Amino acid sequence: MREVISTPEAPASPLYSQAVKAGGFLYVSGLVGVDPARGVVAGPTIQEQTRQALKNCEAVVRAAGGTLDDVVEVGILLVDPDDFAGMNEEYARCFPHDPPARYAAKLGAVLPGILISIRLTAYLG
Template sequence: MAKEIISTPDAPTSPFYSQGVRVGAHVYVSGTVGVDVRSGVLAGDTIQEQTRQALANCEAILKAGGATLDDVVEVGVLLTRPEDFPGLNEEYARWFPSAPPTRYVAKLGVEFPGILVSIRMTAVTG
């Protein structure tokens, strides 16, 4: 089965990885941070602001790949500071209020200035 690289100007990009990849009915979204692509800077200094923007960025990649948040079956979250876990959950619950996908949360191993969270997703369409 052929893979299709997903790319959108509505989410952060990198020369080191694809924003997303679609293989058949599966859409894989790379770890995405809370950078607002319109301004090119982090959406804010709080975990809630960065989580909100990271999820919006993931949603844009999903859309470009023909999927929606309703199609998401797995979410992976990397936190810079474990103490931000309650704030992450506060914003995350707004995006997945019922029947949430599976999820894991771990500590981000690489430190990037100002980055509090990175979120990745897997969706299945059809």
């Protein structure tokens, strides 16, 4: 069974679901560092945008009944690979112990002002 998950606490688009729950897994779309309450990028730095993108991901996981402890994999897409260290500063605050599997790659899409996109998979069994 496939269930679309949606929350006003994260950015949304008519082109994709914020997340889809299927077979005990939650697949969260790539979310950026936009503050959904204000509709603007959280700030010009990789740290500010990483913090907001993770907050947005967490809101979607929460809407599905989970927590960040349920996350099994995270995908990080960076506009500038040199932002990797700054991204890690914020990421480590979110997953300080026993972090999920993770990959990082270069973001191919050009989105004005956007430095990062984060997608994840959680197991809600």
